[in-house]
Amino acid sequence: MNLTAYIYLATLLFAIGALVVLLRRNTIIVFMGVELMLNACNLALITFARMHGSLDGQVYVLFVMVVAAAEVVVGLAIIMSIYRARRSASVDDANLLKL
Amino acid sequence: MSVLETSVGLALADPSAVRAVEATGTSALAWLLIALPLLGAALLLIGGRATDSFGPLLATLLSWGSFVVGALIVLQLSGLAEDERAMSVPLWDWVTAGDLSVHAGLLIDPLSMAFVLLITFVGSLIHVYSLGYMEHDPDKRRFFAYLNLFVAAMLILVLADSYLLLFVGWEGVGLASYLLIGFWNHNPAYASAANKAFVVNRIGDFALIIAMAYMLATFGGLDFATVHGSAGSASTTILTIIGLLLLLGACGKSAQFPLQSWLGDAMAGPTPVSALIHAATMVTAGVYLVVRSQAIFDLTPEARLAVAVVGAITLLYGAIVGCAKDDIKKALAASTMSQIGYMMLAAGLGPIGYAFAIFHLITHGFFKAGMFLGAGSVMHGMADRVDMRRFGGLSGMMKITWLTFMAGWLAILGVPPFAGFWSKDKIIESAFVDQGNGAWQAWVFGLVALIGAGITAFYMSRLFFMTFHGKARWEDDVDPHESPLTMTVPMIVLAVGSVALGFILSWRGTFASWLEPVTGHVEHHEPVLSVPVIMGLTLVLVIIGGAIAWLRYGRDEVPVVAPVGSFATRAARQDLFQDEFNENFLRRPGASLVAGLEVADDDVIDGGLVGGTSRGLAGVADVVRRAQNGFVRTYALTMLAGIVAILGAVWVIQ
Numbered sequence: 031m032n033l034t035a036y037i038y039l040a041t042l043l044f045a046i047g048a049l050v051v052l053l054r055r056n057t058i059i060v061f062m063g064v065e066l067m068l069n070a071c072n073l074a075l076i077t078f079a080r081m082h083g084s085l086d087g088q089v090y091v092l093f094v095m096v097v098a099a100a101e102v103v104v105g106l107a108i109i110m111s112i113y114r115a116r117r118s119a120s121v122d123d124a125n126l127l128k129l
Numbered sequence: 130m131s132v133l134e135t136s137v138g139l140a141l142a143d144p145s146a147v148r149a150v151e152a153t154g155t156s157a158l159a160w161l162l163i164a165l166p167l168l169g170a171a172l173l174l175i176g177g178r179a180t181d182s183f184g185p186l187l188a189t190l191l192s193w194g195s196f197v198v199g200a201l202i203v204l205q206l207s208g209l210a211e212d213e214r215a216m217s218v219p220l221w222d223w224v225t226a227g228d229l230s231v232h233a234g235l236l237i238d239p240l241s242m243a244f245v246l247l248i249t250f251v252g253s254l255i256h257v258y259s260l261g262y263m264e265h266d267p268d269k270r271r272f273f274a275y276l277n278l279f280v281a282a283m284l285i286l287v288l289a290d291s292y293l294l295l296f297v298g299w300e301g302v303g304l305a306s307y308l309l310i311g312f313w314n315h316n317p318a319y320a321s322a323a324n325k326a327f328v329v330n331r332i333g334d335f336a337l338i339i340a341m342a343y344m345l346a347t348f349g350g351l352d353f354a355t356v357h358g359s360a361g362s363a364s365t366t367i368l369t370i371i372g373l374l375l376l377l378g379a380c381g382k383s384a385q386f387p388l389q390s391w392l393g394d395a396m397a398g399p400t401p402v403s404a405l406i407h408a409a410t411m412v413t414a415g416v417y418l419v420v421r422s423q424a425i426f427d428l429t430p431e432a433r434l435a436v437a438v439v440g441a442i443t444l445l446y447g448a449i450v451g452c453a454k455d456d457i458k459k460a461l462a463a464s465t466m467s468q469i470g471y472m473m474l475a476a477g478l479g480p481i482g483y484a485f486a487i488f489h490l491i492t493h494g495f496f497k498a499g500m501f502l503g504a505g506s507v508m509h510g511m512a513d514r515v516d517m518r519r520f521g522g523l524s525g526m527m528k529i530t531w532l533t534f535m536a537g538w539l540a541i542l543g544v545p546p547f548a549g550f551w552s553k554d555k556i557i558e559s560a561f562v563d564q565g566n567g568a569w570q571a572w573v574f575g576l577v578a579l580i581g582a583g584i585t586a587f588y589m590s591r592l593f594f595m596t597f598h599g600k601a602r603w604e605d606d607v608d609p610h611e612s613p614l615t616m617t618v619p620m621i622v623l624a625v626g627s628v629a630l631g632f633i634l635s636w637r638g639t640f641a642s643w644l645e646p647v648t649g650h651v652e653h654h655e656p657v658l659s660v661p662v663i664m665g666l667t668l669v670l671v672i673i674g675g676a677i678a679w680l681r682y683g684r685d686e687v688p689v690v691a692p693v694g695s696f697a698t699r700a701a702r703q704d705l706f707q708d709e710f711n712e713n714f715l716r717r718p719g720a721s722l723v724a725g726l727e728v729a730d731d732d733v734i735d736g737g738l739v740g741g742t743s744r745g746l747a748g749v750a751d752v753v754r755r756a757q758n759g760f761v762r763t764y765a766l767t768m769l770a771g772i773v774a775i776l777g778a779v780w781v782i783q
Contacts, residue, residue: 051765060761125759 036077043070055120057109064105068098149290149354152216152237155201159218159235159288162198162245165191167281173274181270185263188273189256192280196249203242207643214239214646217290224293231351236290240647243487243640244287244417247494251409252280254619258502259401261615262509272312272399279305283410287417291352292341295418299337299382302411303330309406310398322394329391333381337418340374343367357424368425372432375422376439379415383469386442390707392466393450396458400505403458408465408501409494416469416490419476420483423648427479430566437477437570441577444470446705448584452591453701455691456515457504460592461497464541467585468493474574475556482559483648484641489552491640492631496540496548499623503534506612506620507596511603517592518689522601526609529617531597533624538593540627542586542671551631557582558663561656571657582667586674594683602689 043066050063072091079087113119152159169191173184180187206214218235225231256276263269282301289295311323341351347363348356360368379385384392395407406412419426419436426433447467454460472490475482508515510527524531540547543554561575603609611617634640656663693699700706756767 048769052762052769055762121761124761128757128759 033077033081036073040070040074040077043067043073055122057112057119057121057124060121061102061105061109065098065102068094149215149217149236149238150213152218155198155205156216156237157218158198159202159237160220162195162202162249162288163235163281163284165195165198165281166277166284169277170274170281173270173277178270184270185260185273188277189253189260191277192249192253192256195280195284196246196253199242199245199249202237203246206237206239206242211642211646228349229345231291231293233294234290234352235288236353237288238647239643239645240417240420240487241287243491243644245284247491248280248283248287248410251494251498251623252276252283252405254622255401255405255498255502258404258505258616258619259399261613262401262505263399264613266399268312272309275305275308275312276401276405279309279406279411283414286414290354291350292337292344292356293351295421296334296337296341299378299414300334302406302414303327303334303382306330306395306402306406306411309402310395312399312402313397316397319397322391322397326391326395329388330381333378333388336374336381337378340371340378343371343374347371353421357422360424360428365429368429369431372422372425372429373435375418375425376432376436379418379436379473380439381415382418383412383415383473384443384466385415385439385469385473386446389443389446389466390704390711392462393459393704396456396462400458400501400508403462404498404501404505407462409498412465412469413472413490413494416472416476416486419473420487420648423480423483426476430479433477433479434566434570435477437474437574440470440473440475440477441574442470443467444474444581445577445584446470448581448588449701450704451588452584453694453698455517455702457507457517457520457592457596458501458515460517460588461501461504464585464589465497467581468497468541471553471556471578471581474578475559478559478562478574479564480649480651481562481564481654482556484644484651485552485555485559487644487648488634488640489549489556491634492540492548492552492627495623495626495630496537499620499627500534500537500541502616502620502623503530503537506530506616509612509616510609512607514603514607517595518687518691519603520596521599521603521687522597523609524597527597527611529611529620533617533620534593534597536624536627538589540631541589542675543582543667544671545668546628546632548627548629548631551635553582554664554667557667558656558660559654561658561663562654563657564654568657575657575663579663579666579670583670583674586671587678590675590678591682594678595687598683599687602687 047063047066047068047070050066051060054060054063072094075087075091075094077087079085079091109119112124116123166188169188173180173188176184206216215236215238218237220233220235223231223233256273259272259276263272266272279302282298282305284298285301286295286298289298307323307327310326311320314320314323344351344356347367348359350356377388380388392407392412396403398407426436444467447463447465447470451460451463451467454463468489472486472493475486475489506527507520507523507530510523510530511520514520536547540549543549557575557578560578561571563571658666691702694702703709
């Protein structure tokens with residue numbers, strides 16, 4: 031099977047993730063968009079590793095997975111506390127940090 | 130070039146610059162000279178009121194202690210061979226920074242010890258005198274603390290073995306002078322006189338600092354041995370610059386033209402201060418500096434000529450101003466200026482004059498201090514009045530003061546065999562010597578010195594006759610009386626010095642040969658006029674000056690209120706408009722410059738550059754801050770746009 035198909039898939043997934051982040055207001059959904067972009071990157075890295083016959087890409091993927099898991103913990107905690115404080119999960123409602 | 134070559138020979142033969150062995154015996158204790166009065170100053174200032182009762186006495190004793198140490202060291206020196214009379218007393222490593230290393234150390238040689246004896250002896254006598262003069266002053270203790278501080282600083286100045294340590298003493302005497310001129314600072318005029326002295330001295334000090342910077346850059350060191358030892362290797366231009374800067378420094382401290390304006394006002398201080406600091410010792414520091422730096426001045430005839438010119442101008446200036454002053458202390462101050470002008474002139478003549486400059490300095494230290502103490506005694510008896518037009522006929526009331534003052538008066542006139550005759554006549558003779566740089570110099574300097582002697586005779590006789598002779602002109606509420614013993618004894622001692630010191634020191638050339646290791650041996654030079662002619666002319670001029678003074682101020686009645694007088698008289702009364710000159714040509718332009726710079730600073734630097742930058746940044750920030758709106762998604766879009774832009778750029782470039 032042609033490896034470029036995986037690249038296209040990864041690009042597509044990344045674009046979907048980015049659009050989700052940019053367009054949706056619900057924090058959880060935005061967060062999922064972020065995760066989707068991370069995994070699109072993972073897919074691209076795996077594919078390139080396969081293409082070049084090198085393990086470097088796969089090592090990066092492992093790192094990304096670990097960091098993503100940690101990030102989820104922190105991110106969800108933040109979302110939870112914002113929700114508790116403001117009774118809303120909309121990213122546009124958390125807009126106080128500005129001049 | 131022959132002048133230059135002989136000068137080089139002299140510089141290399143200058144033993145003070147080359148060989149100074151480490152001191153042994155009494156000389157190793159030379160630090161005590163400084164430590165004793167310094168201890169006194171510290172005890173009296175830190176001890177505060179607790180030392181009120183015994184402080185003045187303690188300060189006097191410590192000053193005498195310093196004199197005893199000095200005398201012992203001189204005894205030891207005189208027992209040594211001539212070329213072994215330079216000794217160094219290393220104290221500690223002072224500054225070590227990279228290539229620069231300065232050691233604090235003392236240099237004991239005939240020149241510095243001559244000064245030490247003058248300072249400690251006259252200084253101690255004046256301490257004793259002050260015990261009487263300041264008896265009723267509530268701040269007596271503070272006064273003695275400052276006196277001790279002055280003695281210590283002056284000893285640092287003359288004993289230092291490097292320009293840097295000399296500068297410490299230089300500033301120390303400046304500080305002591307400032308504190309003592311403004312001792313009665315509850316009077317605003319006195320306080321501003323102290324400020325004036327301090328500020329004018331700063332100009333000279335600044336020049337001295339620059340001179341030291343040049344030395345450091347040229348010779349890589351500041352100690353006398355390094356600087357004087359390698360002076361011959363420096364270019365003449367650099368040496369001339371250093372010489373002129375040293376001269377400017379000397380002008381500040383010694384009240385020489387053009388920095389002479391502070392000395393008259395410095396008479397605001399108590400009279401013992403005027404006697405010690407502003408007549409006998411501190412104001413002669415400039416002469417010391419020039420003579421000490423002879424290795425530099427020997428190599429630069431231009432700077433030496435400048436020294437002589439400054440001396441000649443000041444000696445006439447002081448003499449002319451002295452003729453018109455009615456304030457007894459200010460007249461004496463003008464005379465001090467004039468006499469230091471003589472010393473400067475002698476120092477500017479080069480090797481033939483150094484020894485005479487120091488000789489006159491020593492005798493002047495005695496007779497001028499004696500006369501100042503006499504003036505103080507008169508003021509003491511006349512309820513602190515200083516206007517000579519209100520004196521007169523005091524010879525009967527104050528016999529001791531009158532006789533001691535007469536000794537000083539005859540000494541400064543140069544009447545043989547009094548002290549001034551031996552020293553001042555030598556300077557006049559040396560001024561007449563043609564040293565191969567044009568006979569006009571010999572004639573100009575010689576005639577200036579000669580005429581100066583005549584004017585000196587006039588104004589000093591005027592002062593003497595106005596104060597002690599003629600009709601009594603004092604007001605009814607004054608009751609002239611002789612001063613107590615503590616005051617008259619120092620005056621008597623100084624009067625004895627004024628009578629005999631010149632003869633003793635020049636007996637078989639004692640003093641000149643004592644200084645020879647430092648000033649070098651000089652063959653006798655023939656003046657352009659023969660010596661007896663010069664002596665005779667001087668005496669004739671002195672007698673004429675004295676006679677005119679007698680006719681006008683001894684025989685004729687002196688008006689109680691000063692007559693308006695001719696333009697010349699009024700000009701001299703105003704110090705030849707020195708203050709007006711300084712005000713209009715130096716202070717006003719300076720103040721305008723400062724005001725202009727202030728405006729420039731406020732409007733251009735602060736307002737335009739600094740303010741403009743901050744206002745511009747604030748405007749830009751006002752626009753840019755709108756981009757931060759708090760919406761996370763806007764940020765994400767910005768980031769995305771940025772990444773796309775960067776990737777696009779990379780793609781285009783590749």
